[in-house]
Amino acid sequence: MKTEVVFVCRECDARLLKWMGRCPQCGQWNSIEEKVSQVIPKGRSRQSENVVAPIPIDQISHDRSPRLFTGMDELDRVLGGGLVRRSVILVGGDPGIGKSTLLMQALGTMSARGENVLYVSGEESLEQIKIRADRLGVSSKSFLVVAENELERILELMRTTGASVVVLDSAQSVSSQSVDSHPGSVSQVRHVAAASIEIIKRSQSACFLVGHVTKDGALAGPKVLEHMVDTVLYFEGDRGHPYRILRAVKNRFGSVSEIGVFEMTDAGLSEVVNPSEFFLSERPEGASGSVVTALVEGSRPILAEVQALVSGPTPGSGRRTCLGTDPQRLALMLAVIEKKLGFLLNDHDIFLNAVGGVRATEPAVDLGIVASVISSFCDRVIPFSSMIFGEVGLSGEVRPVAKAAARINEAARLGYSRIVGPKKNLDSCAFPEGAKFIPISHIRELPAILFEGE
Secondary structure (H helix, E strand, O other): OEEEEEEEEOOOOOEEOOOOOEOOOOOOEOOEEEEEEEEOOOOOOOOOOOOOOOOOHHHOOOOOOOOEOOOOHHHHHHHOOOEOOOOEEEEEEOOOOOHHHHHHHHHHHHHHOOOOEEEEEOOOOHHHHHHHHHHHOOOOOOEEEEEOOEHHHHHHHHHHHOOOEEEEEOHHHOEOOOOOOOOOOHHHHHHHHHHHHHHHHOOOOEEEEEEEEOOOOOEOOOOHHHHHOOEEEEEEOOOOOOEEEEEEEEEOOOOOOOEEEEEEEOOEEEEOOOHHHHHOOOOOOOOOOEEEEEEEEOOEEEEEEEEEEEEOOOOOOOOEEEEOEOHHHHHHHHHHHHHHHOOOOOOOEEEEEEOOOOOEOOHHHHHHHHHHHHHHHHOOOOOOOEEEOOEEOOOOEEEOOOOHHHHHHHHHHOOOOEEEEEHHHHHHOOOOOOOEEEEEOEHHHHHHHHOOOO
């Protein structure tokens, strides 16, 4: 078979006809490498020896075995109710955020129930893994550990150990002899993922692939990895705070908007059963610009605090800074406030923060953002027992949102007795006792409602 010389980018796998100092596809410098590839003569094609014939869908039998429970309710919730056999889950997150800790705790719980599990580390020695296991209290004869970087040996272990769950930590540290590039390159990561998926789909196991996150927050390696696997989970958190959030961004077997909340302790990750109380535990009382709003993550309503700080006026246009919220949504709300309420905010610095690391980006937080900005601008305190939610349109109307009853019940459960929300939602919901419901249809009504009784 004939061969030809090609030039391939080791960062994005782009193929070029000649060498270049900078890849035209990804923009990386000095990433073009010369390689020799095989050329298939015209008239010939690669064909598999055994062609699989299609069959009617009603003749396909499938395994109805129950899901594998990890023993961590928050992880099972994000997975859609547990691990599905023959599934591959990609877990991404910043270095040191707790990915290995989370998976080792899950495997430790499963192995304590008698499940045979395999933990493959390409980055740590066996002694380092043992130190972490002792700290987490993980010890079981069915918990198998191996330190290996060669893909072919790892695939053989997957076949022979019969493990119910396999963890490959991480995909960037493993390489194959059949791919001529360094570990962590696009070609290697893609090949490692494809080979692991092929093995898992033919077995009764489930597999976790750990992926690193780059500086811009994307999973390292080709984006196609997210399309290859069944589930993609992101492990997020601020190193200055003990909380960690596990978020599903793709799930073929469950909701794509579920989150699991954990707290990092000296003994590992502990599950936060009541996230609303956790996120509101340090809310200041008597502070202007602070408001509680209701989010829905998957099937779970969560109360979160949104804080706004309006300072100024300053020369020129003011700054706009957002943490945990959508900057474009803030810009829209500020425009509505200026147009419909007459507040002049253009020359003020405005800072908006969703406290606790939650993502307050859904439309239901619009009214909470408006309320917090008005409170800070006027330097007046919103009653501590208030919870505010609702979508705001560009003409200032307050629109209904989905799952309003769940948001209201969560607020009432935590003792918030003054609930402000869209009129259409409040008219159609059944409410618990002991709470006052204040409907609102336009933001021009909001200042009077916020500071009622002053």
